[in-house]
Amino acid sequence: MPVNASLTFIGAAQQVTGSCYLIKLPHQQLLLECGMVQGHDQVREWHKFRFPFNAKDIDAVVLSHAHIDHSGLLPLLVSKGFHGKIYCTPGTADILPVLLKDSVNLYLKDLEWQNKKAVRAGKKPQSPVMSVKDVERVVDLIVELPYSKRGFPLDGVELEFADAGHILGSAIVQLWLKGKQAMRKLVFSGDLGNPATVLLPPATDIGQADIVLMESTYGNRDHQPLADTIEELAAALEQAYNENGNVFIPAFALGRSQEILYYLALLFKQGRLKQRMVFLDSPMAISITKIYNEYLHRLDQADLDKIGYKPGMTLQQLLPILKLSETVEDSMAINRISQGAIIIAGSGMCNGGRIVHHLKHNLWKNTNHLIFIGFQARGTLGRRLVDGEKRVKMFGQDIVVKANVHTIGGFSAHAGQSELLAWAKAITGQPDFYLIHGEPEAQLVLQEKLAELGIASQIPAKGDSFDF
Known part of the structure; x- marks a missing residue:
């Protein structure tokens, strides 16, 4: 029956x-x-x-x-x-x-x-x-x-x-x-x-x-091979450094933020990361990163070996140039840095969170670089930027888009x-x-x-x- x-x-x-x-x-x-x-x-x-x-x-x-x-x-x-x-x-x-x-x-x-x-x-x-x-x-x-x-x-x-x-x-x-x-x-x-x-x-x-x-x-x-994706990220970061700009990476607090920290730690260990400041500018991503730290010893050991993990280490220790931006004041202070920084902030589709404030202050500067590493759903600011819009409205203001926009799809967790x-x-x-x-x-x-x-x-x- x-x-x-x-x-x-x-x-x-x-x-x-x-x-x-x-x-x-x-x-x-x-x-x-x-x-x-x-x-x-x-x-x-x-x-x-x-x-x-x-x-x-x-x-x-x-x-x-x-x-x-x-x-x-x-x-x-x-x-x-x-x-x-x-x-x-x-x-x-x-x-x-x-x-x-x-x-x-x-x-x-x-x-x-x-x-x-x-x-x-x-x-x-x-x-x-x-x-x-x-x-x-x-x-x-x-x-x-x-x-x-x-x-x-x-x-x-x-x-x-x-x-x-x-x-x-x-x-x-x-x-x-x-x-x-x-x-x-x-x-x-x-x-x-x-x-x-x-x-x-x-x-x-x-x-x-x-x-x-x-x-x-x-x-x-299909996604492009991971090795090609890492090289694409490294090239975008080097271009931003050579052009005396900053890098902004919209990322979801859960999963994607921890993954990008891993890849930055990998490039850092390989001596290929020229920037000397990485900001994780999301209280939620910071909290979740601390949870990930508690689980690290249970995760893929081969991946951890590549970035020099030893039992008890945290992602912050594996990427020593990482700074955690806990407060609003910490976040606002980032916009006084004109070059040489990588800023990871939510939300991943730019439909809220601290990233939109950074974009308001930085989208119109042609030395800056915006790197999308995740799927951008229809209707989001992120999707509009990926699709090439040259002018967007934010906080009631028209903002011209002069920053370099990169879309790197191989990091997808799907x-x-x-x-x-x-x-x-x-x-x-x-x-x-x-x-x-x-x-x-x-x-x-x-x-x-x-x-x-x-x-x-x-x-x-x-x-x-x-x-x-």
């Missing part, structure tokens, strides 16, 4: 951010991910957002990893009445409070600023839709489940995490949904890691499955097309494939490539649902 259940694609369907999928069972509801759509005015997005379900009816949440586009709506879910358990790996459990607290604090700060403008214009201020207390409630609901151990989030549901190799704590979600006489296995890839990503293992191959939700961010292309195909091909049982977490053009190419392997797949739209 088949399982009486359905799955609805709430987010990250034909788009990259906002990962969220609702599994309805006969008497229970499980939410797979609870992510925020990134790239727009976050205050407006928070206030107009409505869950297409009653938060009080959700019995449990399962997270693949801590990135905000997979977890960022959790405080709102709790504020609307969710009180079930949230299942994730220990690494995710360590990182999640840092990301959520930062996200909510940024929202509250932006809301305060918008309310001041509204009051001056004679308009009514808006009340916040969530608070830092909601983050604390989220933390209280977390249940840690290590890789390769079975958990039981709901009656008739078994859960097991496998390493996705994407960021610290990232997981492939395996769910066994039990009916009266049958069990269906649903696999959600989460974000599959790029095998070239330093410090982390390759994504785990999965055995049998009945249903597969697979990410498709880079479904239309699997490329070849890795996605290999991962899918290794799954047995002729499962139904659904391509999610990607833009339509990437998904269509990946769908064709899967078909060449004899794997049929569907590309669901937001709001689509199917029974199984």
